[in-house]
Amino acid sequence: MRFLVSTIGSRGEAQPVTALAVQLKELGNEVKVVAPPDFEDLVTSNGVEFTPAGPTLRTVTAVKLKPEDLGRLAEESVREQFRVVKQAAEGADVLVAGGALQHATRSVAESIDAHYVYASFCANTLPSPHHAPPAMLGRVPVNGTPEENLAQWDQQRHFFAHSRETLNAERAQLGLAPIDDVRDHIFGDAPWLAADPVLGPWPGPGELVQTGAWLADDQRPLSPALDAFLDDGEPPVYFGLGSMRGAQDAAATAIESARVLGKRVVLQRGWADLRLSDHAPDCIAIGEVNQQALFRRVAVVVHHGGAGTTTTAAAAGAPQIVLPHMYDQYYWGEQVERLGIGRSAQAVTTEVLGDVLQLAEQAAKVATLVRTDGARVAAQRLMELNRAS
Structure with missing residues (x-):
């Protein structure tokens, strides 16, 4: 089977994505990782094929950006994601988006009739009435009643909506219909939670796949x-x-x-x-x-x-x-x-x-309660998902 695993995040997203890719490869699959260029050594040192996407994060994060710059960078990111993911996903059976703001992965999966899975590394980045959303642009939401929490989630939809026109323009080039809700489009119909169930449990309502955290088995010696x-x-x-x-x-x-x-x-x-x-x-x-x-x-x-x-x-x-x-x-x-x-x-x-x-x-x-097999569990479930189709 052929898998593409992508992220546009920092090492906190690149490392678990790489851990999943390693397990998929060990199980006999072909795997590519799409991630910022900062993480080429991380991915390739584990024997996994790497495709860079976007600018070097370490350079971008060192510069204090103005609000208007953020909007421009968001649009550029969407276009770059479509360009890179579309090329890297050729022949893939399953596309996995690890972490937030990945606008292209689901659309590319639709265009090539591949399976799509969105995986979050933290429960509170997925909507639920049982917790407030994550902190955004300096504002730290506070847990409240289920109604208050859902209201806070609705207030954060605009963070995703800024790129809707660019997203839909790219979808049109793939022959796909436009979408209205960018956030729910990215999360998909059945998102996964790649977090330890003891350390970061899913509060509900509803069930989702919680695999455990995607941890690599790091064998490097200390200096x-x-x-x-x-x-x-x-x-x-x-x-x-x-x-x-x-x-x-x-x-x-x-x-x-x-x-x-x-x-x-x-x-x-x-x-x-x-x-x-x-x-x-x-x-x-x-x-x-x-x-x-x-x-x-x-x-x-x-x-x-x-x-x-x-x-x-x-x-x-x-x-x-x-x-x-x-x-x-x-x-x-x-x-x-x-x-x-x-x-x-x-x-x-x-x-x-x-x-x-x-x-x-x-x-x-x-x-003694923390699971270390989450990446293996996720790799096996992804293979089962593809076989079942």
């Missing part, structure tokens, strides 16, 4: 310098913001709080290029790393609240401090608090860090 640092004392505190453009002072505050409590720190530079303020031996700065291996050897994981990092830390049994910036990150902060395995905070203070250090036993218990 000799990091390995030696970890061996040279008690488990440190990890601080990393992934692809977020976090402020340098957030890292400095976290390091100061850790030092007050006698804890060492592993600082991941990330896209914000975070730096250590001094050369003291109680801290080490690192680049890209095998988080699965590292998180098993730290006392606390401080991070931005991405779905992948939250799940990896939970599976490793590490207590967490979530510093949410946007979108689903506030949701993941709520989930670690709900499970008693961490805190959601605006900054790492000595008080917050001290409290979270006491949650190690609960975090270890929850770790």
